[in-house]
Amino acid sequence: QKKCIIIGAGIGGMATAVRLANKGYHVVVLEKNFRPGGKIGEIKKDGFRFDTGPSLFTLPSLVDELLNIGSTGDVPSFSYHQLDNVCRYFYEDGTQINAFEDPAEFADEINLQTGEPRKKILDYLKIAQKRYEAASDIFIFNPLNKALEVSKKLNPQKLKPLMKVNPLRTMHGENKQHFRSPQVVQLFDRYATYNGSSPYLASSMLNMISHLEHNSGAFFPDKGMYSIVEAIRKKAENSGIDFLFNTEVKELKISDTKVLSVRTNQGDFEADLFISDVDVNAFYRKPAASLKAPKSVKNPSLSSSALIFYWGMDRSFPDLEVHNILFSADYREEFKSLFKTRELFHDPTVYLFISSKTIKSDAPPGKENWFVMINVPPLGDRNWEELKQVARKNIIEKIKRVLKTDPTPYILFEEVATPHSIQEFTGSHKGALYGNNSNSIWSAFLRHKNQSTKYKNLFFTGGSVHPGGGIPLCLASASIVEKVIEKI
Ligand code: FAD
Known part of the structure; x- marks a missing residue:
């Protein structure tokens, strides 16, 4: 039986693992974190549950299709509803x-x-x-x-x-x-x-x-976004896939044409095929620093990152929906700040997501779980402790102006994600959410391909490679990797 190593248990990595196990490979997933999911995460605190990353769920049929692959009747339960x-x-x-x-x-x-x-x-x-x-x-x-x-x-x-x-x-x-x-x-x-x-x-x-x-x-999973990860993990385990958590790939050992093994903090692993689900810009900078990086990785035009406040709120707000956007009055300037001057914008567009509007158990009765996000430049090295205070003030002012209410007295507790913490936890270069941006007509053609041109047993999946970021495209990348491997 041929062995295949997947580096990273993000959704692209896990979906690829399921597809290859179904083709008869012995699949081992090496994940640096203590849990799977990568950018899809959750926080549970004081009776509240927050999805910490993606919140917009489209094309759920792609998850259904994955969960049903090679099914012998043991399809993990996963349900969702339309908004x-x-x-x-x-x-x-x-x-x-x-x-x-x-x-x-x-x-x-x-x-x-x-x-x-x-x-x-x-x-x-x-x-x-x-x-x-x-x-x-x-x-x-x-x-x-x-x-x-x-x-x-x-x-x-x-x-x-x-x-x-x-x-x-x-x-x-x-x-x-x-x-x-x-x-x-x-x-x-x-x-x-x-x-x-x-x-x-x-x-x-x-x-x-x-x-x-x-x-x-637009859909929403009945048990929240993280239940997508849990269902795929179950499917993977039912398919005989081994997950090794707290296992970080530090280096790739290569010959002229092949990857031979990976070195991790838990020892070396050999395999026939290696698939990276790591953000491609980070991959070539760290574990694969010995490989020649393409131009789009050497000088990446990164996608935006995010600053997110997770607030446990002490009351409910009937004027709000599950997904809410409080638009900036000057959208053009906001994007200039994001991609040109690379500063925080004083009047940001605020995305306010409240899953407890549709999943009652996500907050105690009469309370709400607010996920309050603004787009920010992907700057890993800035002082996010300071910037976060500035952004918090701008966001609260915006909410006061637009919703005519001051949220401050109702915030029971606060957790925060910054580009720095996103980089630390998910391994994405500078906390960029989607790898490189699509700010050029050539972007789609310049995305990293799903197979290495030099190392024939090295493949790439996930949101930073072709066809792009977001859950549906990560699932598509897994099916492309399957097709490419079938042809070798
Ligand atoms: P990732 O999630 O990037 O996971 C990579 C995994 O690799 C991680 O678990 C990491 O720990 C691991 N890893 C990294 N380096 C190593 C190493 N050296 N050794 C071992 N393991 C390693 N998409 C949507 O569809 N809808 C949305 O609403 C949406 N909103 C988003 C909001 C936020 C805040 C974020 C962060 C993302 C959002 N996205 C959204 C994008 C979506 O989450 C991603 O495109 C997708 O989850 C990326 O999956 P991936 O397969 O690329 O892996």
Whole structure:
């Protein structure tokens, strides 16, 4: 039986492990932390439970598919529900928009709140859907170097939506041309942040991201985001996969063409295949420092990081939904701060996520678990103790202005995640959430491939390599690695 080592038990690593075990490999997962999940984490404290990383869950069928692979009836239980309201948007001028799950209702709501013609919304979502469907066939579920080959085999009709995209136009440029209302433009510009990029720089191609929430739907696991990890772990263990926690890969031992073994704090491990789920920018800097890093890793254009406050709140707030966005009054300046001047912005867009609105057991009765996040530049070495105080003040001022309430007296306790702590815990370079950003038309083509060109038994999975960051794309990367390995 061939042996395969997966470095890192993030979702991409675990999904790859399940797929390879199903193909008959003996799989061992080496994870530096005491638990699996990487960026998907949770905190439990004083009767509250917080998902600490991802909170937006789309394409749940990809998790179902993974849990059912090679199933002999022992599928771990995993359930989720669709959210009626994808997100509640708040603007400084008092406007509120509810992004209802049903596209027609969403279009009605936007029309009511902003005057934007409903047809404009429905047309936009149709275009996003067609673009996504074409891109997913060619790009998302296939190795990067096969994109051209696959596209040649496709019905030209299916490629049309991609041909119509002007890749030189930015997401914002396209949105501004499509919609009259600046508030609607801002709402759809926001999807650039789903891979840590700027709508003023990223290609309009990425406007397809909104399709996932507004056509396919926004979901939430019945037991929280961390239950995704627990279900996949169970599946992996049922498939005979060994997990070794507190096991950090320190070095790769290589020949001219192959990886021979890895050195860890628990000893050396040999295998036939090695798959890294480690953030690729960190991988080449530490355990694989002896390998030649590609240009995109040597000089990375990193995606944004995050500063997150987890607040146990002593009351409930009926005006809030599960997902809430309090938009900056100056979005352009906010992104300039993120990607150009690399400073904290005084009027940040605040993302307020309250899972206890949909999972009652996530907070004691009458209380709420607030996850309050702003995007920040991925600066690992700054003094986050100081910056965190500045950001906290800006966030509280924003909440006071927009929600007309001061949250301070209700905060029972506070935990904080900074780019520094994200880097420490998940191993991502400078705490960037999604590896490199997509702020160039070439970004998608410059993402690290899923197989090393020099070391034939070295593969890459997870959010920092092709096809990109976020849970669905990490799951896609695992299926690509499976396909690539099948061909060797
Ligand atoms: P990672 O989660 O990056 O895990 C890598 C693992 O490798 C870690 O467990 C780490 O400890 C381990 N490791 C690192 N170095 C070593 C080593 N040398 N030896 C052994 N183990 C090692 N996505 C969404 O879909 N929706 C969202 O709403 C969303 N929001 C996010 C919010 C935040 C705050 C963050 C941090 C991420 C968010 N994401 C979101 C992105 C999503 O979480 C990631 O894309 C995804 O979880 C990354 O998975 P991965 O497979 O790349 O592995």
